[in-house]
Amino acid sequence: MNAALIIIFAVMIMSIFLGIRAKKGKDMxxxxxxxxxxxxxxxxxxxxxxxEIYTTFTFLxxxxxxxxxxxxxxxxxxxxxxxxxxxxxLLPKIWKYAKENRLLSQSDFFVxxxxxxxLGILVSLVGVVAMIPYFVLxxxxxxxxxxxxxxxxxxxxxxxxxxxxxxxIYVMVSGIHGxxxxxxxxxxxxxxxVLFLGIYLPIHYYGGIQPMFEAVEAAKPGFLALPDSGMSPxxxxxxxxxxxxxxxxxxxxxxxxYSAQNEKVFRKNAIFMPIxxxxxxxxxxxxxxxxxxxxxxxxxxxxxxxLRLSIQTFDPWVIGVIGAAGILTALVPGSMILxxxxxxxxxxxxxxxxxxxxxxxxxxxxxxxxxxxxxxxVFFTFKxxxxxxxxxxxxxxxxxxxxxxxxxxxxxxxxxxxxxxFAGIGTGVATVTYxxxxxxxxxxxxxxxxxxxxxxxxxxxxxxxxxxVLFVVSAVTKSTAVVNxxxxxxx
Amino acid sequence: xxxxKWLALIPFIGLLxxxxxxNKVTPYIFGMPFLLGYCVIWVVITTVIMVIIxxxxxxxxxxxxx
Numbered sequence: 137m138n139a140a141l142i143i144i145f146a147v148m149i150m151s152i153f154l155g156i157r158a159k160k161g162k163d164m165x166x167x168x169x170x171x172x173x174x175x176x177x178x179x180x181x182x183x184x185x186x187x188e189i190y191t192t193f194t195f196l197x198x199x200x201x202x203x204x205x206x207x208x209x210x211x212x213x214x215x216x217x218x219x220x221x222x223x224x225x226l227l228p229k230i231w232k233y234a235k236e237n238r239l240l241s242q243s244d245f246f247v248x249x250x251x252x253x254x255l256g257i258l259v260s261l262v263g264v265v266a267m268i269p270y271f272v273l274x275x276x277x278x279x280x281x282x283x284x285x286x287x288x289x290x291x292x293x294x295x296x297x298x299x300x301x302x303x304x305i306y307v308m309v310s311g312i313h314g315x316x317x318x319x320x321x322x323x324x325x326x327x328x329x330v331l332f333l334g335i336y337l338p339i340h341y342y343g344g345i346q347p348m349f350e351a352v353e354a355a356k357p358g359f360l361a362l363p364d365s366g367m368s369p370x371x372x373x374x375x376x377x378x379x380x381x382x383x384x385x386x387x388x389x390x391x392x393x394y395s396a397q398n399e400k401v402f403r404k405n406a407i408f409m410p411i412x413x414x415x416x417x418x419x420x421x422x423x424x425x426x427x428x429x430x431x432x433x434x435x436x437x438x439x440x441x442x443l444r445l446s447i448q449t450f451d452p453w454v455i456g457v458i459g460a461a462g463i464l465t466a467l468v469p470g471s472m473i474l475x476x477x478x479x480x481x482x483x484x485x486x487x488x489x490x491x492x493x494x495x496x497x498x499x500x501x502x503x504x505x506x507x508x509x510x511x512x513x514v515f516f517t518f519k520x521x522x523x524x525x526x527x528x529x530x531x532x533x534x535x536x537x538x539x540x541x542x543x544x545x546x547x548x549x550x551x552x553x554x555x556x557x558f559a560g561i562g563t564g565v566a567t568v569t570y571x572x573x574x575x576x577x578x579x580x581x582x583x584x585x586x587x588x589x590x591x592x593x594x595x596x597x598x599x600x601x602x603x604x605v606l607f608v609v610s611a612v613t614k615s616t617a618v619v620n621x622x623x624x625x626x627x
Numbered sequence: 628x629x630x631x632k633w634l635a636l637i638p639f640i641g642l643l644x645x646x647x648x649x650n651k652v653t654p655y656i657f658g659m660p661f662l663l664g665y666c667v668i669w670v671v672i673t674t675v676i677m678v679i680i681x682x683x684x685x686x687x688x689x690x691x692x693x
Contacts, residue, residue, distance in 0.1 A: 207662060213666045214646075221673060361650050361652045377643060407674060414667065417659075
């Protein structure tokens, strides 16, 4: 057993310990379990939300994109920035409404605002379908990290099972408290690792950050900017915008909004989050440094850039620390997803079908669903194949379709009706699915438009369809909706 | 506050609209390719704007966080 493995296992054991210990002195009803009894201060909420930026996707994928795609990678910095600005205005409103109505999940929000448990089922299904591939991605990343950083002594399969066991245990026991405590360990470790790698590697191999970029520019002219077609500025702008809109629409991110103690937490975080995500720059630097040092990683293998460059540079114990940080970037978002998925399946799907369940039964169901969801994710991780790639691309676009319905519901006079919400989300989601499965682009649907518009992110089409249907159906059903809201009481 | 909050639109214009003009590698900004440096500058401007909005927002005067 080498030094890398010892460190990796030590961190795994520590996260189980932190996760289980987090439960101490708390009576775990569903409110404690899924939203931490709405008692988290600025730091916990900050870390839970920051957990969204530092996932394995950014750790491996961010450096992998820098290595394989170059300029387009910068979009990651752009969307976070815009999402945080919106968070200042949106999150306090969402939190306040959730607290007043004792909501526990994202689906609850739609159920309560639109007075429709069935809209809750639709939103839950969209959320779960989007989250499972996202979780699978984390697991695959975890497998890659452990197998690479253990120098191949642990296979990805074994690593995935161990990682999954760790998350399942602490989520079942401590719920969101476990995630929050592991998030603390994760952010400290990732900050140290990323800053170190992002500064050391460019200096070590090129003598500095600018010399590194100059070397890359000399070898691949234009690689560090956006290409003229394809991932062009038009692609960049529409992708930044759509991703920013979808940012808080993930059920697990939305759920973590509820965990805050008061609404000021979000306004304070909106100041620090943009600057904090500049840490991602250093992840990109690692990917750029790898371009001229690690040759021949193509396609999905580009994601190995960070680990491969580190392995050829450092001693095993450093690789162990990097691997451990990488594992935590998978475990924290993974635990949030497991919890959110189990909560919405228990409360917004199962309870709607069997309304006579008591609160205690719903809580128990949610907990027992954790290993079930985990096993489903494992199944897709090992058996998913190509369908998985399609699902992954779809996930973000799917949750983004919830944005219009949500934002309009925060307005004083919401013109969107229950039917409008159903139709808008439904057609948006159907459009995303159709476009992803058929591999259409804006250019292939409208070949007569100028190149700049052809390069638009294809999600724009789904969003426009969603909005048009939302407006039209709401206008048509306006009169019936007034009657409905008077006669129906949700939940 | 009501007028101040429109400041929040500036980064949207800068980051989204400006990309068309900032899409080049040189000159380097802070040692980074021009477009990346441009994004970073906007992140910093965003932070400044959010501080201004936060300070001038009367809702942040009431209550304490921790």
